[in-house]
Structure formats: C-alpha cells, structure tokens
Amino acid sequence: MQIKESSEVYDVIIVGSGAGGGMATKQLADAGLNVAVVEAGPFFDPADPKTMTQLKWPYDSPRRGAGTDRAFGEWDQSWGDWEVEGEPYTHEEGTDFKWWRARMLGGRTNHWGRISLRFGPKDFKGKSRDGLGDDWPIGYEDIKPYYDKLDKLIGVFGTKEGRENDPDGFFLPPPKPRLHELFYINGAKKTGIPVIPGRLSMLTKRINNERGVCFYCGQCSRSCQVYADFSAGSCLIFPAQKNGGKVKLFVNCMVREVTTNEEGKATGVSYINKEDRKEYKLKGKVVVLGASACSSARILLNSKSKQHPNGLGNSSDVVGRYLHDSTGASASGVIPGLLNRKTSYNEDGVGGMHVYSPWWGDNSKLDFPRGYHIEVWGGMGQPNYGFGFDPNGMNKFFGLKVGGYGDSLRDDVKKYYGSVIGFGGRGEAIAFRENRCEIDPTTVDKYGIPVLKFNYKHSQYEINQAKHMQDTFEELIHNMGGIPLSEKPGKDQNYGLLAPGQIIHEVGTTRMGNDPKTSVTNKYQQLHDCDNVFIVDAGPFVSQADKNCTWTIMALSWRASDYIIEQLKQQNI
Template structure:
C-alpha cells in the first residue's frame, strides 16, 4: 500500500475528539498551537439531530439499532458491536467495549453527571491498602475543576460532604414528584439524597441558552444547553483558525524515530489509503482502551512491546465501574393525574456515598442514580405492564395488549415505577488488562484488542450491598421490587465489565517509570513529546463518573504542553 505523507508538520496531533481530545483542542488552539485532530467517526452537528422528533414519526418508534444501541433517537453512533471493528476476550472472562464513532465520541452519549473526585480518591492505597495512590492530589486538580465549571456550566449545590467536593454551580431544577418520594424515604433512613450535579446549564452561559426542560438530553441538544465536545469545545477551537479536523481517520499507530514521536499513521475509511501526519507533539485521547491499542500496535526496535511501554504496564490495570439496578412499583404513584415533569434529561436528585467502610465487608463505595417518572413513551415503554399488574390481584384478568383494559392499565401504572442504579468503584488489578490479539484484525487490517477481566469479591460484595439498599428504599416507599434478589451465582446482578462505559487505567500515571506509563502531567516517561488525555492515566477508578476528571486532566496537560513548547522543551 502506498502511504501518503502530509507535507506539513503540525504543532500538535490529537487523536480523538471526545472529552479529552476536545478539551485539548480548545486549550491548545487558544494558546496559538497549530493542531490537527483525527476522528475515526463522521461529522456531527447537534442542531441537525432528532431533538424534537416524536416516536410515532419513526416506523421503529425509537427502537434500538446496531449502530444506536440506546435507541434510534440517542445521539451516539457506535456501540458495543461495530461492523468491521471486532474485539475478543480470553477464555473465561468477559468485557463489553463501547465505542462512539462520531465527532465528539461518547460525550454525545453520557448522562452529563459531572462529579469531582474527592481528596480520598487520590490516596486510596494510603486509606485501605489496595491499588495505588495517584502522584497528584485533589489540590492539584481543583483549579482545573473550577475552570471547567466556569467554562462549561454545571448545576448543583454545595453540601459540604468531605469526599464529595462541591463546585461552582448554577441553580438545580426542582425534584420531580417521584424524586420527592424517594427523598422522603431516604430522609427516614438516614441516607443523603441531594441535588444532582449535571453539566446542563440552567442559566444563559457563554452565548448558550438555558435548558428549556424538554428532557431529551440523550438526543443531543440543538440549543447547546447541555455539554458535549462538538457543542461546547470544538466550535471555539475551530474559530481560532488553528484547528483542522479529519473525520473517518482510523489511526493505525504512532510513528516514532530517534526517541521522539513523529506523528501518526491512519487509514482513510473512504479511500482505504494510508496516510501519515507529522507533528511535534502527539496527544492520544481516543479512549483508554483505544489509546492503549495504538501504543501496543506502535512497535519499533526501541519498543518491541509497544511504544512507551518499557514498564510493561500499557493495557494493564484496566478498570470499569460496577453497576446494578432495582426497580419497584410504588402504589402512591399509581393513578396520578396527568402532569408535566420533564425537566432536564436525567435525574434531578442523586445519592452520594454515605457509609463508613470500617463497618462494611467491602472497600470504597458507590453512588446511586435515580430514575422513573412520566418520561417520553417510545418502543418498549411500559412493556412489562402485565408483570406490574401481577403484583396487585385486583386487576381483571384477560385483555392485555388491546382496548379498554390497556388504556386503563396505562393510566393506572404510567409513572408508578421508580428505579435505582448503583455505580461503584472497582479495584485496579494488573490481571485485568487489554492486549493485542495476535490472530484478529479489523476491517482496515489493524490488530484488535483482546480483553481479560474478572470482578473480585470486593465488587461482588459491594453490589450485594447495593441490591439490599435499593430494596429497602423501595420498601420504605411502600412499594414492591419488580424482581427477586439475584443470587451469588448470578453475581448479585452485577454488570458485565465494560457495560457501564467508564473504562479507565490502561496507561496509568505515576512517579516510577518502572510501574507506570505516564508522569503526573500525563506525559509518557519514555517519549517526552507523547501525552495521553483520556481515562487511561487514571490510577484508581472512583465511583464518580469519569468525564469531569478527564476534562480537568486534559486541561492541566494542555497547559503543561503549552508551557513546555514555549520553553523549547518539546
């Protein structure tokens, strides 16, 4: 294959356009750097998507597709199963790898839950002896959390919880009806239930309109009121004139010569030709596993096991959030009068971690995401209505899917289901990893990843606690869980590794080059003009959603790159 090489040398080449890549582009172009961004997916503009499309306007009524596994109105194109892009697992293990193939990547998918890591999250080994401490602390990252709060906008309240640090918040929306009932039950049980912290603006901000509470954030936002990289970070970067974006660029490897990264090579998905881009600095922000894949595929005499991998830790210490859910039918919410409770897309309240681990049989913790209410009906909505009604014997038998009884059931049960989803911290182990499969390549001939991942007893005991807690809250509300408590053989209902889409840790930072890939500025120990700006640098995986910390670390790393370039060190 003839390789076409770009005649221009850019200051920085960024691989990936999501949270880390978008923030790096925003900061570096503002500082005057000439930046090229490579994105494997296509162009996306939130103003052109289906924000106000009614489900009945589609023959599928919003049902999922292979390319949109969360429904055809969900704004993220990609998924766990992408044609031409396989991945494999080792015998006896399982891992689900979700990829966003579009401009902005998975920032078009996430629920905008924007939680800061707390002081304890950076020194976990010092607290419980498991995993490793980060080479940085909360005070190192706090200034960048503050800056992204101001830049992007986030609502919430400052509660003064020590390891749940507050931020610079806009007013949160009022709780919905079912959320008030959940809070009442939690207050009775001594469980904190506080306003959510979501990156959805409730006031006009930086030229963007306040959220108008249509409740459809997963569809993208034509008013740019919620955060995604294409909506908030990339437009200002493009306006500088310093950013070029190439879509459909499937990056093969980072090129290397004489101790330096020299750029990247990629396959253009349309013409199937390979191209090389030259750059003084390379920033990998393709997602934790994809960036590890690129490094492992970038082999040379200096790095026979993959670029920047003298430690042998690239791909190792892979972590994903634990998850499990319980739903319940609440009689007090049955036969409710019709009312509008849309609000923002996602929860208005959530439960932060509140327990003391000294009294528990597992380390670390979890937060709880609440769901329910009178959401937009679409395909599969209330599909289990027959099961709900089985909990109450006064329902007439027969009928079911047609006619008067169906209408009566909808009026009775619509909005009466509440749900609780736990999102917990897993422990980082060297034995959980991704590596290159020696026998499988993707559509473009690039070797794919093979995953090896197992939950430990720590995670199983944590999820058992979630299940019991959620069932107790439903009981306090006077409700009934919709399904029985899962057994140990069923893993207490724990999610498949990767399913929660919070994977981190494959290129972790540290002070010792023998045990880490990056230094505290996310700069490769082995190659000083190579950086990683996604979830890969994480040393531990706190239960808080990862995006806000990816943004903060990317901003911090970009500031360091600018400083080092100005000093002539890169």
C-alpha cells in the same frame, strides 16, 4: 502499499475528539498552536437539522423509536455500539468485558448522563486509606484549580453541600425535584441515606452567547440542538474554531499507530481513511492521545519499532493493564402512591436525575473497600411500551391482567404510567494488574489493524458491593411502600453486578506514576518513554472513584494542555 504522507507539520496532533481530546483541542488551539484532530467517526453537529432527532416522537419512526442498530434506541445520538461492524474485539476464555466505541465527532460526550462530579481528596489516595491499589502521584489540591475553571467554562448545576469527599464547585441553579424524586427523598431519609441535587453539565442559566438554556425536554441522550448540555464538539471544538484557532479536522480516519524516528521520538500518526481505505501519515511535533482508555492503549501497543519493541510507552509492560470500570447494579419498583397520576402537566425536566445520593457508608465496617452513589430514574418520560410500563412485570408481581388492547389497555397504561422508580448503583472497583487489554495476535479489523483482546474478572470486593446495592434498593422500595418489579438477584447472579465495561467508565490502561517501571505516564500524562506523547483520556487514572469520570478527564486534560504549552515554550519537547 504506498502510504501518503502529509507535508505539513502540525504543532499538535490530537487523536480522538471526546472529553479529553476536545478539551485539549480547545486549550491548545486557543494558545495559538496549529492543531490536527483525528476522529474515527464522521462529522457531527447536534444543531444540524439533518442529524437532529430532538423533539421527535416514537410515532415519527416506523420502529417507534426502538431502533435496530443502536443499543440505546433509535433516538440515541451515540453513533456506535458494543459491537461495531468490522471492528471486533476478543476475550480470554472465561472472562468478560463489554467495550463501547463511539464513532463521531465529540465521541461519547454526545451520549452520557452528563453527571459531572469531582473526585474528592480521598479518591486520589486509595492505598493510604485501605491498602488496596495505589495512590495517585497527584492530589485533589493539584486538580482543584482545573475543576474550578471547568465549572465556569462548561457550566454545571448543583448546590454547595460541604461534604468532605464530594467537593463543591461553582454551580448553576439546579432544577427542582420531580414527584417521583420527592418520594425517593422521603424513602431515603428513613434509611439515613443522603439525597442532594444532581450535578449535571446542563445549562439552567445562560453563561455565554454561543449556547442556549435548557428548556426541559428531557432528551439529552439525543444531544442538544441549542447546545444547552455539554458535548465536546459543541462546547469545545466548535468554539476553538470560531475563536480563530488553527484546527483541522480529519474525520472518518482510524489511527493505526504513532510513528517514531531513530531516536524513538514521536513524529506523528498513521491512519486509514475510511472513505478510500488508503493509509496516510500526519506529521506533528507533539502527539496527544484521547481516543478512550482502551483505544489509546491499542494504538500504543500497535506502535512497535526498534526503539519501542514492546509498544510505545510500554517498557514497563503496563500499557493495557489495571483496566477497570465503574461497578453497576440496578433495581426498580412500582410505588402505589404514584398510581393514577394526573397527566395534564409536563414534568420532563432535564434528561437525567434532578437528585442523587452520594456515598454515605463507612467502608471500615463493610466487606468491600470502596463506595458507590445511587442514580434515580422514573417519572412520566416520553411514553412508549418500554418506559415505566412493563405488562409482563406488572402481571408477574401484582397478579394483574395488564395489557390487551383498546380501552382496557389505555386505562391500564394511564393507571400505572409514572408509577415506577428505578435505581442504579455506580461504584468504585479495585484496579488489578491482571485485568487488562492486549493485542490479539491472530485477529485484525477490516482496516488491517490488530484488535484488542480483553482479560477481565470482577473480584469479590465488587460482588460484595453489588450485594450491598441490592439490599439498599430493596430497603428503599420498602420505605416507599413499593413492590419490586423483578426478583432480587442472588449470589449465583453476582447480585446483579453488570459485566465490566457496561457502565462505559473504563479507566486505567496507561496509568500515571512517578516510577517509569510501574507506570506509563508521569503526573502530567506525558509518556515516560517518549516525552512528546501525552494521554488525555481516562487511561492515566490510577483508580476510579464512586463518581463518574468525565469531569476528571477534562480537568486533567486541561492541566496536561497547560503543561504542553509550557514545555513547548521552553523548547523541552
């Protein structure tokens, strides 16, 4: 097969346009570098009327918003899924991992809760705290300046709380708690669980002329037509282009591998154009991978050559290893004090939680080593059969005959609408070398590229943590005088612990470290084995935390971009 090779040599080729790739695009283009961005999905602009789904109602769709081809419903703006047609992945027998792929400009940042939490000082030194996993080669003080700049560039609401391991930042005014969140605050107080305003990257105040201000439609998962919430395309890539940056987008292009020369240095990437199914090569002085932790690992493992027989950057046999995701478990209950609510006012708020509970426990007194935070949902969201009103659940746990049709159904819906409160625990798992993704030697995708095979099992630590979550949720519902809407999951169900990957916070496949024998990149996310290749997604994470990882991905990507600029100026790469 003939491969078409580009004659232009870019200063930097960036693979992936999500949080890490988008941040690298903006910083490197703003510095005057000629940048090519290669994205596996199509172009997407949330302000484009042809793709915009905000402010539409379920009755605007023949499927009432349910959707048949998207896991999170028809209105969700993540063009991807757990299963992508023609792009399979496999599992080692007896193991499980669910891998979400987003296929669009901006990647997963078009769909996420936009919970924007800094890792704290303790989160970088896990082994020093409890002897498990490894410490990062950097500390909070190394990344703090980038968190600060990120807060100011993107915007995040919140309040200064002075909590040691939940660092404060530069905050916009937070929205007020809604009624169900006030009930939660009172219930949490009885158990001694802290509740503070959420920290989400949504603009409650104008920060520049390019982006609008949130008008509380509560539909952020659809992406934002006024750019009031953060997405990598609208907040990073488009501004880089408008500011005169040399940014060329290659969309619908699936990267096969990083190409290298006789010296083992990267020369660019090869990709399959999805529209004509032909293979092309781009040339670049530096290659930056931000395709997501598992996708970047896949690219490296498929980039085999005489100089890199085990895959690019994989002389340590660590690429793909130490894969881990946030833990997750949930519960919900009906709160009698929220029955028969008035519906003559709008309390939609932002598309996410106005308050949450950061980790409060002392792990030295518990049977699991790391913490979790609690995310809260409820209220009077856009009405449909599945939101806050489940007749089957009502019937089973109240002994009621809810449902039917006509006036009786309408009366029941009005009575119970807005009465449900739910909790999601999101915690830190321990990184183990055995949990990994690798190349399946017998399976390729529809583009002929070898696919990933996952081998992942939860440890007892994560299972014990999930039990603590369920006990906590049970107590919170009791404190609010509520009634659980499901049976409490037991030991045989791992206490409701979701499958790894299901929280979509996977990290750790190209971990950073000082020793090339036990890590893939150095502390600047530069490959030990190939100094003109960098990883700017969550792959270099040594450990997850009891926080969502996106804000740290972007801060580290900004830091790595500064290092790339410096190294290019000094002609070191």
